[in-house]
Amino acid sequence: MPIKFPERWLLATSALVASMLVLLIPLPGVKVVAGLALTLYLPGRAIVSRFVELPLRWEEKQTLSIALSICLTILGGFLLHASGSMGTNAWAVSLAGITMLICLGSGKARAAQAAASDGPPTALSLRGLTGLIVATGIVGAAFMIAERGEAELGQPSYTELSMAPSLTHPSSEIVLEVRNREAQAQDYLLEVYSPRGPIAKWNSIYLEPNESWSKVLSLGLGGVGSERIDARLYKNSNREMIYRRVWLSQRVSE
């Protein structure tokens, strides 16, 4: 005769294992399953297992477990905020701790409920299971089609030109950047001027779609005051029309 392990011990152990998996196993799939169990299932399931005496159907148990888990996660978030940390470790320990506390706390166990409740709703036949797998595959295909359509169809075409003070040396360096978001590869011409004349010029910046080009310009400027640096971008070397234009008044010091 198989030994029946009490449900609350099983839940407490599951919570402990899930928290350890989250913290110690770097595999993404494992983290996802364990993390979802901790946030969306185990704490609520512990309450249902411990406090509900009525025989519940499978779907009743799962519904209550998920909803109560969400509530406990929300309330746990406030405790973590008060404790000063909402990092991964704190979440894993607190949610596992809540589950174990509910499971192993004092009070009479509600073993009758577990014994009286139903199992899974219906055992699927092989055909039924195959059908559900097919349906899941079709929905997956739907997402792939939608994702591909979103990525490729009806997207705007444009080129980004930017010029901003460098984050590391804002007073002496500017960062020029060109990003090609057009449908095809482009050949750009870029000129940079100051009021005193051209500073730099690139006759051919060839960029494939989604490719970018950037350059840090060190400005050896003289005089006092501010000086306007003007960058003009031409597409396919068409000098007739400025395609993009940015400017920056660079503060100049002695």
Add this chain to the structure above:
Amino acid sequence: MLADADIVMPHRSNGRRWWMEVIWAPFDVGRRFIGLGEPIVLPAAAAQERNLGWLVPLTIATSCWLLLIAVSMSMARAGTDGAVELYWTAIVAIITGPALRLCYGGTSRTERFWLAMLLGQALLIVKMLLATRGFVHFDELLHVATANGIIENEQLYSLNPLLPISALFPGLEIVTAAMVKLTGLSIFASGSLLIMASRAIFVAGMFLLMERLTSSERIAGVACLIYIGNANFSLFHAQYAYESLAVALLMVALYADVLDVAHSERSWTRTIALLGPFLPALAVTHHTTATFLGALLIVIGLLELFRTRSIAKSFRALVLGTACLMAMVSWSKVTGDPTAGYIGPLIQQGFDELYRFVSGQSAARRLFVSDDGVEQHFLRRFTSLGAVILVLLGLLVGFLRSFTLAGAGGRKASFFRMVGDLFQWTNSRLLAIVLLTLVFPVSLAFRLTAAGWELGSRLGALSFIGVCLVVAVSIVCYLQAHHDTLLRTAIASFGAVVIAMGGVIIGWGVVNLPTGYRVAGDAMSVERTGIDAARWSREMLGAGKRFGADRINRLLLATYGRQIIVTTLLHHVDMSKTFFMPNLTASELYDIRAGRVDFLLVDMRLSTEKPLMGVYFERGEPAWVSATPPTVDALLKFNHIPGVNRLYDSGAIKIVDVRAIRNANQIP
């Protein structure tokens, strides 16, 4: 058995007053139609409770229709003809199959439950197919900004200028943060999984609640089907937003309450364990839903008090309701009463406009017309109106029958006795849910007004919990009660599909298929150009800069760019004039200074059309701003202002640096 004396028509037997019978006959027909004094007839449940029936074939069929919806979306993006027709055909097909089985008498309980779940998830997937790479809806991006703050700072209450209240009701974002931290998934993946879980427990909670209340899985299944007719179900409650989670928790809380009282032995420990977590969690997740739950529990307590004349028997519900309201009010007070400034004006404006509308001082809002003046297709308008008419018809037929289901009435007697019987209910919880339907006509009236539309929408979603039950009762206990034929099943299914489609059409409005960029069109305006500009701002300027931008770009700047947006809601500075005025005057410069604005993001596409959602920036902007598109010259005026730098140019979007003129002593 009824005695002759109980029969309403006087002098029927002797026939001397035949004219009274003639006069009374229409009233008697009407009485029977609305169910006054009519006994309730619950069709027998299917014998095989666990039979899956058509569930698997319908799941495969639904997935095929979802595939076609994905194809229709790609067709719409590519501008191919027939996308709209394919899309709506697939939506109708998704609902029709399960509707037929849910209305059919021989369907097992298990099949009903899973069909309801299938419908709920399928309509959620329709919404998810529209944007598979990130959240795009307006409210979603508002909450992503809050979630970003919690995840990155590992602290609550990060500032969210776009929706300050969301940082103070962070239930949704806390769960998302926990999921992100523990699973390593992105906010989009975690948020989507959370909304799928919320949808699952919402539908399951509704089915189980209705089943427990009515003792009929058939009514429960049909009620879940009818609830799709609530305009918020298909889109608004499918979004990553606090209300989506809150209504799911509300539904399970109501079910947990019913489950708790179903125990033979009263136990406060169990009550606190089962319902305790819901009350504070709802209070910190969504203000309106928490208030609604508290009010509903108090109504249940009062109904119990009226019924039993015993404080002891009504004490539990009254205490729970009061605790819920106190939790909500306390949280509101702790966080500085943000709801008063946010919801208060909304309610005030709604009632004001409703009063003006009722008293004939103002015209009704034009239905089925977007803010840019485009009308919905006539078939969709016709279906939506048909849905409202069918719902009202269902309420007429099902309202008093639902009373009977709650133990009140159902006995044919004199008119006054029949009315008196309505006060002799035995199930206060069921009655409270039924009474929710009284709010539904009010919500419809609010929907006819421009300012009250939002309030009507919220009220409608909550009152529809009662509406779906009553309409389901009208279908099961009237239409199919005595003659459960295939024809009646078909008629019931058709009606239910029309009601559900009405909800889907109204819920989606103009945003159902991708159509390319639209100005201030929420999901239709979120695309790569704006996202790239926002990302650039973070990479090249650093996070935390103060930006002025339009309705859509401010969302992208806050979420993808992690920038601080200057808004009327938080900073009391209206930036719209700064963008739309032909010249930069002292007034606009004052706004830049008052908002301590660092950068402005100018979207040249605003000049191409009127805003689809009615405003270019935010509600309350000057009427002239949203009346006509701005001129290109107005948007480009910063080119000519000395000291203003243009740092970024992608053609459509330009980012200008206004720090120099903000700090200058006079207008350059």
